Amino acid sequence: MPPSSAAQANPRPIKISCRNLWKVYGSPLRRVQTPGLAKGSEAFARQLRESGRIPALVDVSFEVQEGEIFVIMGLSGSGKSTLIRCLTRLIDAEFGEVRLDGKDLLSVSPRELIEIRRHKMGMVFQNFGLMPHLTVLGNVAYPLKLQGLPRAEREARARQMIELVSLDGRENAFPHQLSGGQQQRVGIARSLAVEPDLWFLDEPFSALDPMIRRQMQDEFLDLQQRLHKTIVFITHDIAEACRLADRIAILRDGRVVQIGSPADLILRPADDYVADFTADVSPAAVLRLGDIAMPDDAEAGAREVDGDRTVESLLNDIATGATGFTVRPKGKYGGGQLSAARVLRILGQHGRQDNDTGR
Numbered sequence: 001m002p003p004s005s006a007a008q009a010n011p012r013p014i015k016i017s018c019r020n021l022w023k024v025y026g027s028p029l030r031r032v033q034t035p036g037l038a039k040g041s042e043a044f045a046r047q048l049r050e051s052g053r054i055p056a057l058v059d060v061s062f063e064v065q066e067g068e069i070f071v072i073m074g075l076s077g078s079g080k081s082t083l084i085r086c087l088t089r090l091i092d093a094e095f096g097e098v099r100l101d102g103k104d105l106l107s108v109s110p111r112e113l114i115e116i117r118r119h120k121m122g123m124v125f126q127n128f129g130l131m132p133h134l135t136v137l138g139n140v141a142y143p144l145k146l147q148g149l150p151r152a153e154r155e156a157r158a159r160q161m162i163e164l165v166s167l168d169g170r171e172n173a174f175p176h177q178l179s180g181g182q183q184q185r186v187g188i189a190r191s192l193a194v195e196p197d198l199w200f201l202d203e204p205f206s207a208l209d210p211m212i213r214r215q216m217q218d219e220f221l222d223l224q225q226r227l228h229k230t231i232v233f234i235t236h237d238i239a240e241a242c243r244l245a246d247r248i249a250i251l252r253d254g255r256v257v258q259i260g261s262p263a264d265l266i267l268r269p270a271d272d273y274v275a276d277f278t279a280d281v282s283p284a285a286v287l288r289l290g291d292i293a294m295p296d297d298a299e300a301g302a303r304e305v306d307g308d309r310t311v312e313s314l315l316n317d318i319a320t321g322a323t324g325f326t327v328r329p330k331g332k333y334g335g336g337q338l339s340a341a342r343v344l345r346i347l348g349q350h351g352r353q354d355n356d357t358g359r
C-alpha cells in the first residue's frame with residue numbers, strides 16, 4: 001500500500017480552480033457551451049491545429065487548495081504563461097471555467113475584476129516589472145496608492161513589507177542601484193503589500209544566477225511559512241518545482257500530463273515524459289521520510305525520526321549502520337516504519353548516474 005500524506009487525508013477549501021479550460025490563439029472561435037468537448041479533446045485539438053489555430057491550453061482542469069504552493073511546470077511553449085493569464089483573466093479562455101472562492105471568474109464585470117486583481121491577487125514576474133523612476137518605498141507602496149490608501153498608511157505598510165523581505169535601509173534606493181536578487185525582493189514586497197489571498201509568481205527567479213536563485217527559494221519558503229498564502233508558481237525548472245511545491249502540474253503542449261506531489265512524480269510518474277523530467281532531480285534531496293515510510297516494515301528500527309526530514313538527511317546514519325527507523329508524522333507528512341533496505345532500494349530505482357545533487 002503506498003504511503004499517503006496528511007494533506008491528502010484532510011483537504012483544505014479550494015481557493016482557485018479551473019475546469020476544462022481551453023485557450024486557442026489564431027482566428028477567433030465562438031465561445032459555446034460544449035459539454036462533450038473534454039471527451040473529444042484530442043480530436044478537437046487536432047482540428048484546431050489543422051485550421052491554423054494554436055491550442056495553447058487543452059482541456060486543463062485542477063484545483064488549488066488554500067495555503068497550498070501549486071507549481072505549474074513545463075518546457076518553453078507548453079502554455080504556462082497562457083494558463084496564468086487565463087487564471088487572472090488577463091486574457092479570456094475560449095472554453096471552460098475558472099472559479100475563485102467558488103465564484104465564476106469568467107462572469108464578473110470588468111470593474112469587479114479590477115477590484116479582485118487589486119485586492120485579492122498579488123503577482124510577481126520574471127523581469128521584476130519595477131518602475132525605474134520610483135524608489136523601493138515608492139514601488140512597494142504603489143499598488144496601495146491604486147487602492148486609494150492615504151499616504152501615511154500606505155508608506156507604513158510598505159515599510160513593513162520591505163522589512164519582511166530584509167531590504168530595510170534601502171527604502172530610498174532606485175531599482176538600478178539594486179542587485180537582481182534585491183530587485184526581485186522589491187517585486188515580492190510590492191506584490192505582498194496588498195495582502196493578497198492568492199499569489200501568482202511567473203518564473204520569479206529565472207533571471208537570477210544559481211546561487212542567488214537558491215537563496216531566494218529559501219527566503220520564499222521561509223516567507224510562506226509565516227504567511228500561508230495560496231500560491232500558483234510557474235517554472236520550467238523541475239528541481240525548483242520539487243523544492244517549492246506541495247503539488248506540481250506538469251504541462252505538455254497545453255495539456256496537463258500529471259498532477260501530484262514531488263514524491264508522486266518521482267515514485268509514480270504517469271508516463272515516460274514525466275519520468276524523464278524527474279530523472280533530473282535527486283530523489284534523496286526531494287523525497288521526505290513520510291513519503292516512503294510504510295505502515296509495516298519488519299526491518300524497521302526503533303529510532304524515531306520526523307516525517308518531514310529528507311531521505312538525504314538519513315544517509316549518514318545508514319552508512320554508519322542504522323538498519324531502520326520509526327517515522328513520526330510531521331506537518332503534511334505521514335509516519336510509519338522505514339527500513340534502511342527500503343531507502344536504498346528506492347534510491348537505487350530512482351537514482352541518477354551522475355553526481356548532480358539536483359538542487
Ligand SMILES: Nc1ncnc2c1ncn2[C@@H]1O[C@H](COP(=O)(O)OP(=O)(O)OP(=O)(O)O)[C@@H](O)[C@H]1O
Pocket residue numbers: 025026054056074075076077078079080081082083236
Ligand atoms: N499572443 C499569442 N498569439 C499566438 N500564439 C501565442 C500567443 N501567446 C502564446 N502563443 C503560443 O501559445 C503556446 C503557449 O505559449 P506560452 O507563452 O503560454 O508558453 P510558456 O510555457 O509560458 O512558454 P515560455 O516558458 O517560453 O514563456 C506557444 O505555442 C506560443 O507560441
